[in-house]
Amino acid sequence: MRLSSLLDRNIQEFGEYPFLYDGDKELTNVETRALANQLAGKLRQSGIGEGDRVLVMMPNNPGVLIAYQAITRANAVIVPVLFTLHPKEIAFIAKNCQAAMLITSSSMKTQVNLILKEMNEHMPTLMIEEMENISTGIPLADTDEGERNDDEVVVILYTSGTTGAPKGVMLTHKNLTMNAANSARHANVDRGTTIGVLPLAHVFGLTISHACYVTGSSIAIFPRFIPSEIFEAIEKYKVKSFSVVPAMIYGMIASKDADRFDLTSLESVSSGSAPLPVALLHGFEKKFGASVYEGYGLSEASPIVTAHKKGIPVKPGSVGIPIPGVELKIVDDRGREVPKGVIGEIILKGEHITPGYFQNEHKSVETIVDGWLHTGDLAQMDEEGYIYIVDRKKDLIIKNGFNIYPRDIEEVLSKHEGVIEAAVIGIPDERTGEEVLACVVKRPNDEITQEELLEYCAGQMAKNKLPSRIVFLSELPRNGVGKVLKTALRQSVVQQKNMR
Template identity: 50%
Template sequence: MILTDLPEHNLKRFGEYPFLYFNGQALSNRYLLDTANRMAAGLQAQGVKPGDRVIVCMANSPEVFIAYQAVMRAGAIVLPVMHVLHPKEIRFIASASEACAIITSASVLPNVQQAVEGLAVQPLLLVAGLDAANAGLVSERTMDLQTLVELAPELVQKPDLQPDDTAVILFTSGTTGQPKGVMLTHRNLYSNAAAAAALAEQSGEPAGVTLGVLPLAHIYGFTTANTLFLRGGTIVVLAKFSVPEVCQAIQEHRIRRFSAVPAMIQALMADPATDNYDLSSLEIVGSGSAPMPVALIAAVKQRFGVDVYEGYGLSEAAPTVSAHRTGESLKPGSVGRAFPGVELRIADEVGQPLPVGEIGELLVRGENITPGYYQNEAATRAAIQDGWLHTGDVGRLDEDGYLYIVDRKKDLILRGGFNIYPRDLEELIIAHPSVAEVAVVGVPSERMGEEVIAVVVPVPGAMVTEAELLDYCHEHLAKYKTPCGIIFVEALPRSGVGKILKKSLREQIATMAAEQGLI
């Protein structure tokens, strides 16, 4: 199925109903469809053609869902871009993709204008929320998004889209190098959403109302929209993460499950204000993007009576690879079983399968896997071999088919000839009562090749020392695995979707470790 078929399919199957809530306002599925058609016609009137690239860069809002459908209905390709990126990062994506237009919001417009200044291809800037207060930001290539919709022709010229046409190009975060544009087809995205919808229906899980607090200008936004269309669900969209707003939405809409990242779940656990709300409807929180400490999973269950369903995915897999399933065994520390239609292989260095329980690189195959990277054949050949996507993640499968992610290959620490997986140490250290968050990294060492440093965010008010944590590690770890030092920080650097930026953290910590004489 083509993704632009989903809104009509949704309306025909479920009738008109509130598709989303935003700032107390309900918007129906029919409104979203009609507005997307008018916006698509407006884009075509401005010269957007099939195959053109259009960036969507704005905070969470209904316009994100509408823009995604509008761009595809115009025959163009969507480039979701996080609105919190630096102008230099936005510039790289706009330049590399030769985007013809950027759909954004007034609050983000200054950064976008800075990003595109002097580009060979000057994109049209379509801005939501322009008013008299920011009228000075308007230029020849800047247009109010609402005006585009209101002045659009009545009918959109429907393009002849095929399942294997590119629907989305999602530029990776670039935490391990220059961002690459992951191409995702209609087939990739539809197959993944259909698998999620099928699992939910098989388990008898009602569509209900969910909460949209993760960034919609990311692969999450596409996955959520497609699944909502297929299941007839509703979403409460929050512009940004806020513990009171999340709790208020759960209480008001009787939300029983939603998706988050570990940093958000940690914030909910740490904020005593959650006790002021009725969260009894909540049963499941889905967690992804970064590993969830087993100790935190247990703490969430104890405090809120809520199960945490960890899953695993990546942009190249559109995005879900594995997840825990309702009604099946929940194994803390695991990211569940393979999605329907997705094959998993734990492989050795030459791609051959390893026995159950052994650790190796995770390879993935299925209809959800990207055809490759935009204008980057070398990266495509390196990542996709014999039909298998080499994820770069290290994991193992148990006898029941549950997947355990051990670490990123690039995060593996080689200390004195021994392999050390940072997650093993992180799971131990986070269990200490004075530790709120931890990241373990390897830094260069002339003597050992690499040394192990634990970067710790203490629990507010805790009086924990480096010596105390090192003694704690010595009690539970082999000597070669124990960190050579602990560095305390107020916060860990994170991407817009909550991933700890270990590449930048390693660079910072290497300097600090040298200054403190740890290496």
């Protein structure tokens, strides 16, 4: 199935209904398709042809999803870009994928000018507001796709670049539609209205829209996370479930606005993109009386791999079980499957797995071996098939020859009443190989010291895991979906150390 077919089948199965809510405005699924068809016609008239890459860069709004549908209906390739990236990063992406056009909004004009200056070349730009002026004389795009191959690449999703230059993950129609159908089937969510506050330029946010096509649900779209606005939407639309990242869970717990709204409809939130401290999970469930279903995924898997769901026990600290269509193994460094309870690397196979990285054959061959995607994520599986993510392979700390998993220490620190969040990294050390350093964000007005926190840790963990130093920060560096940028932390710490 092709991406455009998700919306077509949605209309065929559910009829016309309000699909997108944007403040006081709403668009039905039928209106969404009509606008997408018209924009597809405009793209073709502008010279966009089959396989051309089209960047989409703007805050969350209905125009993002309309643009995605339009691009695929024009048989071009969608390149979603987080508008919060630095102009240099966006210019790199545009050059790397040889973008034929940029679709953006008028609010992004300053950013666009900086990007074009970095590129030092012209790139045709279409403001989404021009959709309001689309002439009815422009023919609709031909949506009769016949026997077109659903193995064609439809999205190139660039990684955040936390471990170097961003890589373009190629995703096919089949990758995305199969993952949407299988994740919706796994979750077995009721038809209703969900909240789209995760960036639609990120694979996690993008998947929400695909799942809503499948389930016949609606989306209340928000360009930014403001707890009071989210609470208001839950009350207004009687939202039962929506997707978040851990930073949003903390924001909802910390907000004093929750008591002003009727949130009794909320049954669960799905958390992903970054590890969720168990203390945060319990705090949310206690405050809101709603379950937290933590899951795991990555861009290269389109993206959902595992998740909790209604009807099975929630195991705090676990990311649930594999969704249908996912073949998952945990293996050692030689590719041999390890026993239950033993830590190894997650490898994946299935129709949702990327065919590779755009114009990066070396990385593609290195990552996908004999059809298995090597994720670089360390985990263990229990006897019931639940997966527990231990850490990123690249974040593993090796001190005096012993493996130390940062997440173990982060979980301990996050339980301290004076700590909002923590990130643990390894820094080079001539004597031990690596030393453990903890970066901590304190609660406002809390005067906890390094000595107090180290003493607290000493009562909770083995001596060799203890941080050698604790650095207090006002906030942790994050990418557009709330994932902590540990590479940036390491570079900052090493830089400070060299300046002494």
